[in-house]
Amino acid sequence: MKLLSLLPVIAGTAQAAVQGFDISHYQSSVDFAGAYSSGMRFVYIKATEGTTYTDPKFSSHYTGATNAGFIRGGYHFARPTSSSGAAQAQYFVAHGGGWSGDGITLPGMLDLEGDCAGLSTSSMVSWISNFSNEYHSLTGRYPVIYTTNSWWTSCTGNSGSFHDTSPLMLARWGSSAGTIPGGWPYYTIWQYKDSNAYGGDSDVFNGDATQLKKLATG
Ligand SMILES: *[C@@H]1O[C@H](CO)[C@@H](O)[C@H](O)[C@H]1NC(C)=O
Helix, strand or coil, rough: CCCHHHHHHHHHHHHHHHEEEEEECCCEEEEEEHHHHHHCCCCEEEEECCCCCCCCCHHHHHHHHHCCCEEEEEEECCCCCCCCHHHHHHHHHHHHHCCCCCCCCCCEECCCCCCCCCCHHHHHHHHHHHHHHHHHHHHCCCEEEEEEEHHHHHCCCCCCCCCCCCCEEECCCCCCCCCCCCCCCCCCEEECCCCCCCCCCEEEECCCCCHHHHHHHC
């Protein structure tokens, strides 16, 4: 009897986690209507890198995602040695990475991956702070931070400076999210697979559709 009464709760939990994906120009065209029909509800789309590069597919992807009903946002690939965090936040916001509390726009995401760009952990933390603070002053939101446990540990010394302000998008391809770095109590989005039936990577939001909408409302 106890087990039976638990079943609806388990089913509800499985349904609650909202599926999504993230894409860039590597996906030349995306079947957004099909992706939406498959159950996915959010997408992060590459917008910029450094202060010189805008993804050539950003606009068409963003329009396609919007028309299909997705909650969507842009992301910025960090180039911490090419210019300051603030300069890159300005460039990102000027090229699609802005935010408004319309319920369909995710806070811009800062993509931190690769090597540590030769920066000390304290210089990296300063660079990320400079980006985050500028993004906040321009948009009213702090960016979502995308990282892996190993990148955050080696490149920031496992900094606990961002968990109170930025939602975490944790990358770990596998069946569990593993260690959550940086003092974050949980991930907001987990990138759990480097592929997706509709292109890009597979992501899951740590909550239901109402909570996802809240993230896009502020
Ligand atoms: C970013 O860093 C520059 C250079 O150190 C500084 O002048 C500026 O005030 C910083 N901006 C923010 C928003 O932290």
